[in-house]
Amino acid sequence: MRRPCTVRTILVQVACGLCASAQLLACSAEQSLPGVAAVASAGAPGSAAAPSNDAGLAANSTAPAASGPAPTPTAEGRGPTTLITPDLDAGLPGVDAGTPEAGVALVGGSLAVSWMHGAANCAQSQDPELQVQAYNATTYILRQDKCRTFEAPFVYLLLGRDTALLLDTGATGSATLHDSVARLVGARALIVAHTHAHGDHVASDARFRGQPSTTLIGTGLGQVQAAFGLVPWPAAGAELDLGERVLDVLAIPGHEQTHLAFYDRQTGLLLTGDALYPGLLFINDWATYRTSMRRLAEFVRTHDVSHVLGAHIEMTSAAGVSYPYGTTYQPEEHVLQLDAAHVFELDGALTELGATPPSAPVVHADFVLVPQ
Numbered sequence: 001m002r003r004p005c006t007v008r009t010i011l012v013q014v015a016c017g018l019c020a021s022a023q024l025l026a027c028s029a030e031q032s033l034p035g036v037a038a039v040a041s042a043g044a045p046g047s048a049a050a051p052s053n054d055a056g057l058a059a060n061s062t063a064p065a066a067s068g069p070a071p072t073p074t075a076e077g078r079g080p081t082t083l084i085t086p087d088l089d090a091g092l093p094g095v096d097a098g099t100p101e102a103g104v105a106l107v108g109g110s111l112a113v114s115w116m117h118g119a120a121n122c123a124q125s126q127d128p129e130l131q132v133q134a135y136n137a138t139t140y141i142l143r144q145d146k147c148r149t150f151e152a153p154f155v156y157l158l159l160g161r162d163t164a165l166l167l168d169t170g171a172t173g174s175a176t177l178h179d180s181v182a183r184l185v186g187a188r189a190l191i192v193a194h195t196h197a198h199g200d201h202v203a204s205d206a207r208f209r210g211q212p213s214t215t216l217i218g219t220g221l222g223q224v225q226a227a228f229g230l231v232p233w234p235a236a237g238a239e240l241d242l243g244e245r246v247l248d249v250l251a252i253p254g255h256e257q258t259h260l261a262f263y264d265r266q267t268g269l270l271l272t273g274d275a276l277y278p279g280l281l282f283i284n285d286w287a288t289y290r291t292s293m294r295r296l297a298e299f300v301r302t303h304d305v306s307h308v309l310g311a312h313i314e315m316t317s318a319a320g321v322s323y324p325y326g327t328t329y330q331p332e333e334h335v336l337q338l339d340a341a342h343v344f345e346l347d348g349a350l351t352e353l354g355a356t357p358p359s360a361p362v363v364h365a366d367f368v369l370v371p372q
Contacts, residue, residue, distance in 0.1 A: 171199070
């Protein structure tokens, strides 16, 4: 259970104003977010590592080989977007997403889903370009097709009363992601942010730039700091209120210099991008990553985490076995979700490995550390 804490809750006003209709003027990518409050970091310096999914190095693996060279993303999809909705007939308990207090129940959701996972022959694949999974009535997880991009990133959409947050814009630039998100967001204002600036997380930014009621946050370090008020970087934390739904924003550089994690107080979901997921955790700055993962572990110790959700899956269902980097067919892949114990496992491993990065990948049951 989390310890009671007192944190300021700020009413969100997206930079362009609350969206009563889809006709409000667009916000610029460089605007700060008045609905974001900076808070002091409670984390302590230490050791931890953040995953990366953009380098070509793969860990030793006995998993099936890739079905061929990574495909070039196409502009048009082969089929319609897939929408999968869990059983919500029983309704969801209402939760005030303000300051977290001990004993407040988290809003649950469903991860009982079979993710599309590519094809042995991508030329014959009938998978849609985008799979949309409703975790609950206001939380959506979207995965892109592995045959269009071997990265097959997971993108997250969180709906508040007034504002929605889209976290990452994926690895392809077609209109499918934008159009799917627009339908789910409805009349809310939209903030488009990123876990980090690598290409497989920002490819559809242009589809959202200049759109009505939309604030697209830039990917430069200064833009990220200004938008969320993360000063000093990276120790400062921030709060983002979507309207009766507050998120904690944490800087966790190391995989990439602007990397962020987002904790949703309403559901307990911790969104970790490429810093932690069931796959190859590419670490570009070992010292910074260790410190970031220690800070993340300290945060997790004082918060209720229902699931840790990253941006990719590269592990198989067999412990310690990963698919080769660039695989386009993963029929026996690991589940998406990790948990708080994995954050502690990662932090502990980084502490034990010490200040000098290992010369070879370090394999764990559910992830692989890959220093660059």
